[in-house]
Amino acid sequence: MSAQIIDGKAFAAEVRAKVAGHVDRLKEEQGITPGLAVVLVGEDPASEVYVRSKGRMTVEVGMASFEHRLTADTSEEELLTLVEKLNADPKVHGILVQLPLPPHLDSNLVINSIDPAKDVDGFHISNVGLLGTGQKSMVPCTPLGCLMMLREQLGSLSGLDAVVIGRSNIVGKPMANLLLGESCTVTIAHSRTKDLAEVVRRADIVVAAVGRPEMVPGDWIKEGATVIDVGINRIPSGEKTRLVGDVAFESAAARAGAITPVPGGVGPMTIACLLANTVTACCRANGLAEPEGLTA
Numbered sequence: 001m002s003a004q005i006i007d008g009k010a011f012a013a014e015v016r017a018k019v020a021g022h023v024d025r026l027k028e029e030q031g032i033t034p035g036l037a038v039v040l041v042g043e044d045p046a047s048e049v050y051v052r053s054k055g056r057m058t059v060e061v062g063m064a065s066f067e068h069r070l071t072a073d074t075s076e077e078e079l080l081t082l083v084e085k086l087n088a089d090p091k092v093h094g095i096l097v098q099l100p101l102p103p104h105l106d107s108n109l110v111i112n113s114i115d116p117a118k119d120v121d122g123f124h125i126s127n128v129g130l131l132g133t134g135q136k137s138m139v140p141c142t143p144l145g146c147l148m149m150l151r152e153q154l155g156s157l158s159g160l161d162a163v164v165i166g167r168s169n170i171v172g173k174p175m176a177n178l179l180l181g182e183s184c185t186v187t188i189a190h191s192r193t194k195d196l197a198e199v200v201r202r203a204d205i206v207v208a209a210v211g212r213p214e215m216v217p218g219d220w221i222k223e224g225a226t227v228i229d230v231g232i233n234r235i236p237s238g239e240k241t242r243l244v245g246d247v248a249f250e251s252a253a254a255r256a257g258a259i260t261p262v263p264g265g266v267g268p269m270t271i272a273c274l275l276a277n278t279v280t281a282c283c284r285a286n287g288l289a290e291p292e293g294l295t296a
């Protein structure tokens with residue numbers, strides 16, 4: 001079998017177009033402009049790139065972008081004061097603090113200081129609890145993007161065997177909860193899982209989110225399975241570097257039914273879903289119907 005390549009870039013563009021349509025309607029019919037505030041602390045080069053893209057795409061879909069860049073030596077108190085200000089600002093419907101934070105700042109404390117209704121990352125403990133108990137929540141962007149791609153690819157996921165490799169709070173755990181919500185039979189695998197190959201071999205859906213370059217070889221993949229590769233790993237390639245996922249793409253594509261590439265798969269969906277979450281947060285804050293097709 002030769003897998004269908006799931007084009008995350010094209011899919012993300014479709015999601016952003018849908019978001020732009022909702023934003024237009026909110027402006028025209030309600031006189032409301034959704035606003036997203038992004039906070040960057042320090043000068044991590046990758047974070048700089050992501051934050052710049054977030055700001056540009058926020059403006060492109062017609063929303064208001066509020067960017068806050070703080071120096072690496074910002075104190076916890078200063079950061080919490082900014083979050084408090086954004087929580088109280090009616091023009092701001094979504095707040096995101098870019099991760100990772102410099103090591104002297106407590107990420108959990110900062111994230112949990114965000115108003116859960118504005119927590120468009122879905123990382124606040126209230127949103128984690130709501131998602132874990134199957135209630136309406138803000139859903140973390142990367143897992144939401146993976147779910148959208150799986151639904152588009154497979155339609156119903158009910159009864160399918162899914163393995164999530166990786167147990168991070170940002171991807172692995174919320175992904176597993178979303179798949180449970182779709183009535184999949186879910187296994188969360190990780191570095192200590194015994195016979196990971198066998199666990200992966202029985203899965204109809206494989207979501208790899210461990211951050212280890214090409215650790216899932218093609219011969220672990222069941223014929224026809226759908227493979228979602230969340231890994232973004234930079235490896236040496238001659239004089240330069242290149243990006244690879246957590247899955248060995250060529251050999252996995254020879255067995256899978258469909259597979260996401262790296263780059264151009266899950267990555268672009270993360271920012272598209274952030275914009276989708278901001279529109280959702282804006283609608284909820286104003287007691288309006290939620291945008292169809294943009295939530296879990």
Ligand SMILES: Nc1nc2c(c(=O)[nH]1)N[C@@H](CN(C=O)c1ccc(C(=O)N[C@@H](CCC(=O)O)C(=O)O)cc1)CN2
Pocket residue numbers: 050096097098099100121141142232243262263264265266267268269270271
């Ligand atoms: N507060 C948050 N911090 C971080 C998150 C997050 O969701 N919320 N996720 C990541 C970084 N991230 C967005 O913030 C992100 C990562 C990757 C991509 C992306 O489009 N990747 C491209 C490749 C880009 C490249 O060439 O390096 C791809 O996969 O095609 C977008 C957003 C950590 N922090």
